[in-house]
Amino acid sequence: SKTYKSKLSPKIHTEVQLKKYSKFLDEYTSQLRGIEEALDDTIGDVWDFTLDPIVLKLLPYEQSSLLELIKTDNKVLNKVITVYAALCSEVKKLKYEAETKFYNGLLYYGEGVSDTSVVEGESQIQMGRFISFLQELSCFVSRCYEVVVNIVHQLAALYNIYEHLGELLVVLLTLDEIMENHGTLKDHWKMYKRLLKSVHHNPGKFSIPEEKLKPFENLLLKLEGQLLDGMILQACVEQRFDDPGEGVAIAKNSAFAEEFAFNIRTIFTSVESKIGEPSEIDQRDKYASVCGLFVLHFHIFRSVDKKLYKALLDVCKKVPAVTLTANIIWFPDTFLTTKVPAAAKQMDKKSLQAIRLQRDTYLQQKAQTLTKEVQSYYVFVTSWMMKMESILSKEHRSDKMADDLNSRCNVFVQGILYAYSISTIIKTTMNMYMSLQRPMTKTSVKALCRLVELLKAVEHTFHRRSMVVADSVSHISQQLQSQALNAIGNAKKRVISDKKYSEQRLDVLSSLVLAENALSGPSTKERRLVVSLALCVGTQLKTFKDEELLPLQLVLKKLDIISELSERVRLQCDCSFLYWHRAVFPIYLDDVYDNAVDAARLHYMFSALRDSVPSMLHAKHMESCDQLLESYDKEIMGVLNEHLLDKLCKEIEKDLRLSVHTHLKLDDRNPFKVGMKDLAHFFSLKPIRFFNRFINIKAYVTHYLDKTFYNLTTVALHDWATYSEMRNLATQRYGLTMTEAHLPSQTLEQGLDVLEIMRNIHVFVSRYLYNLNNQIFIEKASNNKHLNTINIRHIANSIRTHGTGIMNTTVNFTYQFLRKKFYIFSQFMYDEHIKSRLIKDIRFFRETKDQSDQKYPFERAEKFNRGIRKLGITPDGQSYLDQFRQLISQIGNAMGYVRMIRSGGLHCCSSAIRFVPDLEDIVNFEELVKEEGLSDETQKAASVLDSVLGDLTSNSAEGTEYFKKLVAVFAPEFRSAKNMHLRNFYMIVPPLTVNFVEHSISCKEKLNKKNKTGAAFTDDGFAMGVAYILKLLDQYLEFDSLHWFQAVREKYRKEMNAVVKEQNVQSASQDEKLLQTMNLTQKRLDFYLQEFELLHFSLSSARIFFRADKTAAEETLEKKDKG
DSSP states (O other): HHHHHHHHHHHHHHHHHHHHHHHHHHHHHHHHHHHHTTTTTTTTSSSOOOOOOSSOOOOOOOOOOHHHHHHSSSSSHHHHHHHHHHHHHHHHHHHHHHHIIHHHHHTTTTTTTTTTGOTTTTHHHHHHHHHHHHHHHHHHHHHHHHHHHHHHHHHHHOOHHHHHHHHHHHHHHHHHHHHHHHHHHHHHHHHHHHHHHHHHTTTTTTTTTHHHHHHHHHHHHHHIOOOOOOOOOHHHHHHHHOOOOBOOTTTOOOHHHHHHHHHHHHHHHHHHTTTTTTOSHHHHHHHHHHHHHHHHHHHHHHHOOOHHHHHHHHHHHHOOOEEETTTTEEEEHHHHHHHHOHHHSSSOOOOOOOOHHHHHHHHHHHHHHHHHHHHHHHHHHHHHHHHHHHHHSSSOOGGGGHHHHHHHHHHHHHHHHHHHHHHHHHHHHHHHHHHHOOOHHHHHHHHHHHHHHHHHHHHHHHHHHHHHHHHHHHHHHHHHHHHHHHHHHHHHHHHOOOOOOOOEEEEHHHHHHHHHHHHHHHHHHHHHHHHHHHHHHHTGOOSOOOHHHHHHHEEEHHHHHHHHHHHHHHTTTOOOGGGGGGGGHHHHHHHHHGGGGGGGHHHHHHHHHTTTTHHHOOOOSSHHHHHHHHHHHHHEEEEEEEIIHHHHHHHHHHHHHHHHGGGOSSSSHHHHHHOOOGGGGGGGEEEOTTTTTTEEEHHHHHHHHHHHHHHHHOOOOOHHHHHHHHHHHHHHOOOOOOOOOOOOOOOTTTSSSSHHHTTHHHHHHHHHHEETTTTTTEEOOSSSSSSOOOEHHHHHHHHHHOOTTHHHHHHHHHHHHHHHHHHHHHHHOOHHHHHHHHHHHHHHHHTTTTTTTTTTOOHHHHHHHHHHTTBBBBBTSOOOOHHHOOOOHHHHHHHHHHHHHHHHHHHHHHHTTTTTTTTSSSOOOHHHHHHHOOOHHHHHHHHHHHHHHEEEEEEEEOOOOHHHHHHHHHHHHHSGGGGGGGGGHHHHHHHHHHHHHHHHHHHHHTTTOOOOTOOOOTTTTHHHHHHHHHTTTHHHHHHTTHHHHHHHHHHHHHHHHHHHHHHHHHHHHHHHHHHHHHHHHHHHHHHHHHHHHHHHHHHHHHHHHHTSOOHHHHHHHHHHOOO
C-alpha cells in the first residue's frame, strides 16, 4: 500500500499544479485581453499615430564597431575597407546633421514673426541670437571641406566611394541654395552690421570693451565670406587638394583623373536610365551628386568631358528642377552653366535657352496632367492598400513561405516607390511654381492636396499594419541575405576553383569572405556599407557573371530598403515642406467644405501639417522655438476656423432655422434645383490632434449652437420652443448632442411679457384696447399685418415664468400709474369751463326732472359735447372731452389689466395644483418623512414641498381681491371735502357716453375701409373706468337717478317711429331717393341705439366688479357686522 501511495501522490501534486497553472493562465489571458482592449483602435478617438502608447523601432541594431566587422586574413584589404567605411559613415553623419539641424535652422530663420507686430530692433535681436548658430554652421562647413579633401586623397590612392562624396557636395550645394534664397537673413545681417558700426563709434554707451569688438567683427567678416556669399561649394571645390608634404599629387594624376571621370559616367548611366521612371527611388538626389562630382572634377583636373556635360544638361529636359530640401529647389542647368563656364561657352546658346524655357513648358504640362495623375495614383495607391491589407492578414503557410515573403517584400517596396513618386510630383510642382513666381490654378492646388493625402495614406497604411510589417521585415531581410550569400558563395567557389593565385585574386577572395561575414548578421547600415565596399573589390576580375551581378545588386538594393523600411517611409512621406506652401490650406479647406462626403481626408492633411513641427524645433532665432510653434498653431487654427468651422456652424444654424420655419416659405430649398450638401459627414470624424489640442468638429459646432441658442433664448424667452425644436432637429439630422438650456421657458402663447407691461404700463394702456367679455387686450395699431393680443393664458404662462410674486408688484405699479392719472382727472374736473357747465346742468336737472319724467334730456348731453368742442381742439382734431374720455379709458384699461392678472394667477395656480388629488385634505409630507426616519435632506425637501403646496392652495382658493384694495386706497381721498369738485362727475357721464358712442361708431366703420388706421371693434376700458370712478365717488345712485340710458332709448325710439311714419307717407308718393335716405337714417339710428345699449351692458357688467349694489355707507355697516 505504501508503494501505491507513493505512486499516487506525484500524480495528485501534478494535477494540483496543473489546475493552478491553468487558473493563472486564465487570469493572465483576461488581463492581456483587458490591456489589448485598452490599446485597441476604438479607445483612441483621435487619429494620430504620434500618440501611440507603444511604438516599434524597426532599425536593425548591434553593438559591434566597424573594426570588429571588418576582419579577414587580408590585412591590407581590412585597412582599406575600414578607411572607406569610416569616411562613408562620417559623410552620412554630416548629411544627417545638415538635414536635421542646419537646413531647418536656416530655413525657419525669421519665421513666426507677424509683419504687423515687428518692433524696431527686433530683427537685430534675432540676428544676435542666430550668430552662434552661424558659427556652428561655419565649423560644420569647415569639417565638410576636410572630409572632401580626405576622400579625394583616399580616392587618388584607391577607388570607389564617389557616391558618398557626391552626397557631401550636395549638402554644401543645398546650404548655398538656402542662403541664396533667404532674403530675410541677408537683410537682417546688413542691419546687424550697421548696428555693430554704431556700437563701434560709441562703445562706452553699450558697455562693451573695445578689445572684444575687433575679434567679433573679424568673426562676422569670416562668417559672411564663408557662408553668406553663396560660395560654400565653390570654396570647397577650389581647395588645394595637392599636399606635397604628404606626398599626395592629385591634379597631375592622370590615372586618377580617368578613374574619377569613369566613375562619374558609371553613376550617371545608372541614374539616367531610371530618372523620371515609375521605379525611380533616389535617382534625383544622385543626379545632384553627379553634377557636384562633375564640378569637383572640373576644378581639380581642369578638363571637361563635353559629351557627359551635354548628357547632364539633357536630363534637365526630363527633370527641370530638383528639390533639395523643404522649399529649396535647384535648377541643374543654371548650376552647370555657372560652375563650369568653360564648357557652357562651347555649348549652343539656343539649346541652353531651350532648356530654360523647358521649365515653363513643364509647369504648363503639369497643370494639364495633374488631375489625371491624381486619378491614376488614387487607383494605384488604393489597390496597393488593399494588397497590403490582404497580404498582411494572411497567415504564413510553411510550404509557401518563400513566395509569401517575396510578395510581401515587393508590396513594401512598391509602397515606397509610390510614396517617392507622389512626393516628387508635389515638391517639384509646388516649389517650381513658387520659385518661378507663377500663379497656380485652384484645380492644381486641389489636385496637389489630394496627392498630399495619398502620401499620408501610404504612411498610415504602413503604420496601421506596423505589427505585421515588423514581423515580416526581419524574415524578409533574412531571406534577402541568404539570396545574396548564395550568389556570393557561387562566386567564391569560382575564385577558389581557379588555381592561378595572384595578389589581386586573393584580395577579391578576401573581400568576398568579408561580404559573407558582414551579411551573416543583422542588416545594420554599417554591415551593409561593408558589404557594398567589399563587393566593389569582389566584383573585379569577372568573378560574377552578368546574369548573376544584376540580381545581386537588386537583392542588395531591396535589402537596403527593407532594413530601413520605417525610416524610408517616414522620409518619403514627410510633408514638412507644406509649411512653406501653407497658403494653399484655405483653398483646400474650401474644397473639403464643398465636398463634405469625404471629409475624413482632413486627418491626412493635418497629419501632413504636423510634419513640420520636428524641423521647427531647430529654429534658433527666437528666445524659444515654442514661439514659432505657437504662431504656426495660431495661423493654422485661424484659417481652419474661418474657412471650415465657422462656415459649417453658420450653415448648420441656417439649415436648422429654415427647416423649423418651412411654413414661412423663405426661399427655394428644393435639392434638385439648389443642390444638396450633406454636412453630417463632418460629425462622424474622429477628433483631429493638432499641437496640444484636439479639434473635435462635432463638439465645436455643438458648442456654437448651444451658445447661440442659449443667448438668443435669453434675449427672447418666448422663442424657447423654436430653439428646442431646432435642438431636437440638430440631434436627429446631424447627431449632435445638444445641452438643454434650462432657462425659465415661456410658451409660444406668451405674448407680451408681464414684466414688460408692468414696466411700461402707461404705454400699454394707451396702445391696447380692452374687451370685457372675453377678457382680452387687442393692440390698437401695428406696423405689420397682424395685431398682438393678450389673454389670460398668456398672463398665466408669464406668471409661471416669473413666479406669483410678480402679481403684487404689477398691482403696485398700477397703483402708481393711477395716482398720476387721477391727478390729471382732478385738474380737468376743476377747470372753470367744465365745473361751471356741470353745476349748471345739475341745477337744470333738479329743476326740470319732474317735467322730464326723472330722465336727463339727451339734447342737453349732446349740447355739452358740442359746446366743449368750441373751447378748442388739438392738432389731430380732438376736443377736451375726447381727451378726458381717453383718460378714463386708460384708467379702465389699467383696471382691466389688474383683473386679468388676477385671472391669470388663478389659472396658473390651478394648472399647477391639478396634480394634487384632494385640495381639502392634503397630507403633511414632512411628518410622514420623519416617521420613516429618512435623512435630513429628505426632511428639508419634504418641508419645502409642504410650503409650496400650502402657497398653491391658498392662492388658488381665494385669489387676492385687488379691486377692493384699489378702491379702498383711493376712495377716502375722492370722497373727502377738499375734492368737492369731483362730486360733479356723474353729470359729465352722459356727454361722455355720447362722445364715446360717436368715437366707437367711427372706429367700427373704419374696419370696412381700405385704410384701417384707427379701426377698432371694442374699447371696454371706458366702461371699466366709468364704473371704477363712480365707485370711488360712491355716485352709483346719483348716476342712476339720471335714468340716462332710458332717456337715450326713448329718444332714439321716438326718432325711429317718426322715420317709419315718414316712410309710410312717402311710399305712397314713391320718391325712391327719399326712401333710400330714410332707410339709411333708420339704419343709422338703429346703429346708434345698439351702441348705446352695448355701452349700457358693459357698464352694468363693470359695476358688478365694484359691488354697485352697495353704497359706501352700506359697505361700512357690513364690515362692522362682520367685525
